[in-house]
Amino acid sequence: MDPHPPLARAGRALRVGIGGPVGSGKTALVAALCRAFADELRLGVVTNDIYTTEDADFLRRAGVLDPARIRAVETGCCPHTAIRDDIGANLDAVDELAEAVGPLDLVLVESGGDNLTATFSRGLVDRQIFVVDVAGGDKVPRKGGPGVTAADLLVINKTDLAPMVGADLAVMDRDARARRGDLPTLFLSIVGDPTATSVADWIRHELAHHAAAHPLTVPVGPA
Amino acid sequence: MRALARLVARADGRGGTALVELHGETPLLLRQTPTDGGVATVHLVGGAAGPLAGDDLRLEIEVGPGAAVRVHSVAASIALPGRAGAVSRMAVRAVVHADATLHWLPEQLVAAAGCAHLAESRIELAAGASLLWRDELICGRYGEAPGGAVVHTQVDYAGRPLLRQSLAVGPHAPGWAGPAVLGGAPATGSLLVVDPSQAAEPPMADGSVARLPLAGGPATLWTATAPDAHTLRAHLSV
């Protein structure tokens, strides 16, 4: 018996991209989600690093997930190419995960830290989260860019640092709304909330949606 | 000049090896030298300097089941220019049967200025055969740019391709001295070790030498570049 019956009874895993500028907390968010879903979902993680396999190594060391469930993709100077224009290596990594550990409910794909223009291809992920932090100043949502304006979820991380860097969260909230219309934005401090509760809840909701859209296909016998 | 030499070895049934055939033609002469622990040892005794462009030299080696042969040469061979437009050729064809061993450890081939030389080796190994095969190429005599030389090695193990490599240097080999091929090194070579009794070791490399486990059989290729023949030999000794 599978001790963790899948939440999402979908034909294939929901793939969620996690992008955003360098150091905004993407890997920290992946680790938090691994903690959140440890006993709930069959999870896999793909990391994209500019140099070698730093993020994957961090996650393996952190012990938040079985190392067999983590795959690293080398992106050759261009992290955005590997998640947007030429997604084969990432798709290979997703396939290899499923081959190595069996069916998955959720695959998190972390992009290499890049700039505000980097987004995931719809051929690679079903949903994407864009992570920015307050330490870059409260101007980031106002600056926009495809990540901020079009991501399915915008996460503004490191709110615990806001007083120290003089970032006004109300301004960020207002600018994010202006840029994103009805798309959701969440404020987060992974330091204060090591299982990123609000983001995990958002993913649960998307998983349910995904399961409804991709019902488990029942094999049909020959006509 | 054309010459054909032939060497056939059989296990003598007493743990040793008998050379049942051993003959050559000038300038490709074979001499048996004292046996070394059951291994028949043969030296290639070249004539004068050569081969010269136009020469066509062939050597056939067969090592029967359970036999062991080691081949050396007494001196480096120096490929030299000859008739205009002519090519010198040294073709070695070796067949090594099951449980047999062949060590091919000749001195270097020197590609002199103006030469046009093809060294072509075809080796067929039965499953369970062992081999040491060393090729060393010195590009030009001291301080001289080499003529054209191609060292082609083709090895099959148990009917499967094990190694195919063709190293070309000289005026007709674009980029041969450049950083993709030899990086300005005047000496290069490889040592193929086929040993079915041993698991291949993992790959290893430093600045100018690498140990490369091959895909097609129980074999490892050492490949190296070097500033001189002596350093090269140190890289390619087991």
Add this chain to the structure above:
Amino acid sequence: MATPSLLLLLADGRFPAGAHAHSGGLEAAVAAGRVTDLTSLEAFLAGRLATAGLVGAAFAAAAHRVAMPETVGSAHPARSARPSDAPVGSPARSGALARLDAELDARTAAPALRAVSRRQGRALLRAGRSIWSDAPFADLPATPGGAHQPLVLGLLCAAAGLSRVETATIAAYGTLTGAASAGVRLLGLDPYQVQALLVGLADACDGTAADAARAADDPPERLPAAAAPLADIHAEIHATWEVRLFAS
């Protein structure tokens, strides 16, 4: 048949087959101090074209020949090409491709380079399958890690209706452009001057492709086997690095 456009499409570095992540051995050659400027980059490219370029192009051409026998000597190779009579999944065709795969293994002494070639083959196959879903990719050998890249390229080009020479040209050209653009990124070279280098190598590239296409008529053991000791040495050194910008 829109052959010229398809030729350009498959030769384009932006065709999504993972090329952007590879430097063709240049990153290690730069780190070893062997490539430092335009002149040494040019020598690198010339040597790479004459070795890995020729071998890769010959194997792409040979795989193309398996899918689409044709005579290279004919005036209009693209038009004289016809799909192989052997049906998809025929033992003859899969046997021929398996033999090519083993022959290419024997020409790729460095395990790191074998792995890279298979990884690139997988990436190209993924693209090919989703674009030309009817192509006979099922004939490729089920080698662990996937088939070698030139074999996949040969089948892909045949599926696109390209000729054998065009196939070899794409393969040879790809060995140049990947390394050249890595040179721009790694050494900060003037991109115009690097393109000028490629212009200077265009005849050599075409000549290599023509040689490779002709060689594809030879039996597999006689296909080109041009070796490059430093390519093997560099590849194995590169594979051990913890920090690198390119996957190879």
